[in-house]
Amino acid sequence: MTHQRPTREQMIERATGIVPLLQKYSTWSEENRRVHDEVIDAMSEVGIFRMRAPARHGGYECDTRTLADVAATLASGDASAAWVASVHWIPTWMASMFPAEVREEVFATEDVRICGTLSPTAMAAPAPGGIVVNGKWSFITGALHSQWQEIIAVLVGPEGDPMPVVALVPMSELHIVDDWHTAGLRGTGSVSTVAQDLFVPDARFLPLGVVMQGRSSRPKGVYGSIYEAPLLPVASASSVGTAVGLARAAYEAFMERVGGRKITYTDYAHQAEAPLTHLQVADAAMKIDEAGFHADRLTATVDAKSAAGADWSIQERARARADMGSAVRLALRAVDVLADASGGTSNLLDVPIQRIRRDVQAVSLHALMHPDTNAELYGRVLCGQPPNSQYV
Incomplete structure (x- = not known):
């Protein structure tokens, strides 16, 4: 097909x-x-x-x-x-x-549709022809509409060190826990899933390190060059768009209302007349542009290096996460500026900017999206220190 x-x-x-x-x-x-x-x-x-x-x-x-x-x-x-x-x-x-x-x-x-996680919150034990997995994974976005889940577990055998592995399992073999009660990204259905004595055949699990580095055992050229790149830069570039889009949506939502509302308890008949509004709009617009720069640099780097089949340095990998984190930080700040300028009526549920603010905050709290975590990782590498994470 x-x-x-x-x-x-x-x-x-x-x-x-x-x-x-x-x-x-x-x-x-x-x-x-x-x-x-x-x-x-x-x-x-x-x-x-x-x-x-x-x-x-x-x-x-x-x-x-x-x-x-x-x-x-x-x-x-x-x-x-x-x-x-x-x-x-x-x-x-x-x-x-x-x-x-x-x-x-x-x-x-x-x-x-395949959902998944990068968190090794389950345990696995060797079994004839495969492994047996027990554990729970949270924040599984898309689980309610998926056919498969990519899971991570720590494999502990009679010999050798514990090793994280990634496996593919049918959703029908997992139990879904309806525990997604949040302030932001509420509609994602990011429930938890549970494996109980789940058998995974040998062919359907791999060492996590192999997947993280993009080192598949398949012959080169079977798929496009993007499938030969390391996971974290690819994942970063795949995730950044939602944050940038939310900031742009906040700007559009604000500009739709700014000409039709006044600033209460002032002499301004229209918010658009106020110098304060001019400063807020300019500040937000520049932050959105800057977020777009980091998203564009991230995706351009991933696409160019993948097309060239080039190796990634640790600094380049860390910068990929830093670009994602910076885009998220700037998007969050832009939305905050616009939401703060939107007045009391913006707290009404039918005014989009209140949901946009909650959603972009939720994005910023994701472990791999978190701006400070990503900035620290990049700073460590720039200072000649080894990364303090295998997720690079």
Whole structure:
């Protein structure tokens, strides 16, 4: 099965076409703590879930700039839908690392949706023909609409050191815990999943380090060059678009209201007349531009190095995470400026900026998106210190 690969402009146009549907169901998704089924179906129909699937299996093998731009577009309609899409892209990339028999099985489902995590919060023990896994994973975005989950567990055998492994398991073999009660990104349905005496055959698990470094055992050239890159730069570039899109959405939402509301208890008949507003709008606009710079540099670096088949230095890897963190920090600050300037009526639930603010804050708190964590990692490397994380 093959699908003609759309251009970046075509994918943005497709994403733009479903934004009204995302907006229509954004309140429903937030109230019900999951993306509406019609939104999932619409994203599938326009090819959102094919964007990181290999062309060999009917996917588009999109570059990361396209992923970021599409996520930003989706975020203008609903951040939860955009976040679900971007999170699916990462485990889909990881699935390409597995042996051919596993890849064929997973990608046999058209528009397959794979959720996942990078946290090793489960334990695994050797068993004849595979391993047995027990444990729980939290914040599993997209679990409610996925066919597979990529899990991480620490394998402890009779000999050797404990080793984190990544495995692919059908969702039907996991128990879902409905525990997603949050202030932001409520619509993502990022529930927990549990494995109880779950058997995983040998072919469906790999050492985490192999996947982190993009060192698949498959022959080179089977898939595009993006599948030969290290995981964390790819994941960073795949995730950054939602934050940038939220900041742009906040700006648009603010500008739609600024000419029609006054500043209460002042003589300004229109907020747009106030010098304070001019400073706020300029400050936010510049921060959004700066966030876009970091997102663009991140995706350009990942795409260029992947296309060239170039090795990554530790400093380049750390900067990839720093670019993502800076984009998130700037997006968060821009939204805060605009939300603070939006007046008391912006606290009403039908005014979009209050949800945008909660959503971008939730993005910024994600362990791999957190600006301070990423800045510290980059600073350590710049100062000649080894990274204090294997997630680089």
